[in-house]
Amino acid sequence: MDKKTNIALISFAALLSASLSVQAQEPEWYVGFGYGQYKLEFETDTDTDFDDDKDALNIFFGGKFTDAIGAEIKLYEFDDAEDSNLQTELEAASIAGIFSAPIWDDRFEIYGKLGWFFWESELETSIIPGEPVTEEFEGDDFFYGAGIEFGFTDTLDLRLEYDRMELDDEIETDLDYASVNLEFNF
Numbered sequence: 001m002d003k004k005t006n007i008a009l010i011s012f013a014a015l016l017s018a019s020l021s022v023q024a025q026e027p028e029w030y031v032g033f034g035y036g037q038y039k040l041e042f043e044t045d046t047d048t049d050f051d052d053d054k055d056a057l058n059i060f061f062g063g064k065f066t067d068a069i070g071a072e073i074k075l076y077e078f079d080d081a082e083d084s085n086l087q088t089e090l091e092a093a094s095i096a097g098i099f100s101a102p103i104w105d106d107r108f109e110i111y112g113k114l115g116w117f118f119w120e121s122e123l124e125t126s127i128i129p130g131e132p133v134t135e136e137f138e139g140d141d142f143f144y145g146a147g148i149e150f151g152f153t154d155t156l157d158l159r160l161e162y163d164r165m166e167l168d169d170e171i172e173t174d175l176d177y178a179s180v181n182l183e184f185n186f
Contacts, residue, residue: 030186033182036179037054037056040081041174043172054078058077076094091121094117110149113144113146145161157183160180162178
């Protein structure tokens with residue numbers, strides 16, 4: 001593992017340990033899935049701009065350790081994006097701290113997310129027809145997000161959220177992901 005990954009895992013463990021030590025209640029565990037749209041933008045070394053909007057799915061597992069602090073692990077399934085003669089495949093996962101504030105009677109809350117985003121990407125270009133050139137990239141980067149959660153019942157919530165990832169690699173990549181999610185509490 002590289003230095004960034006170690007720092008991310010240590011930070012996540014510290015957040016989890018701190019939240020467990022201040023907990024005033026039993027942890028509330030949850031699992032969920034969602035659908036969303038993502039926007040991928042970057043510029044290559046040859047000054048080619050890449051910009052595409054595609055669908056994405058996600059599944060997640062997490063825990064709320066207090067009314068205000070939680071942690072979550074999420075896996076993403078991004079559709080392949082393409083623009084002119086470039087195509088990219090992206091796979092990712094994230095870990096995040098969730099910081100929430102109830103707005104109304106435990107049925108409506110806003111939250112913010114800070115975490116680490118782990119990703120792999122394959123970029124294919126077809127400058128000469130029939131002879132694609134493929135490059136692979138991978139990394140892990142800080143990300144942030146925000147959302148609104150509506151509680152339908154004690155066991156079912158609806159989440160609307162937006163995440164922003166800035167992937168630092170040889171090409172600076174911006175990834176914006178807006179999603180609708182169902183969360184099942186147990």
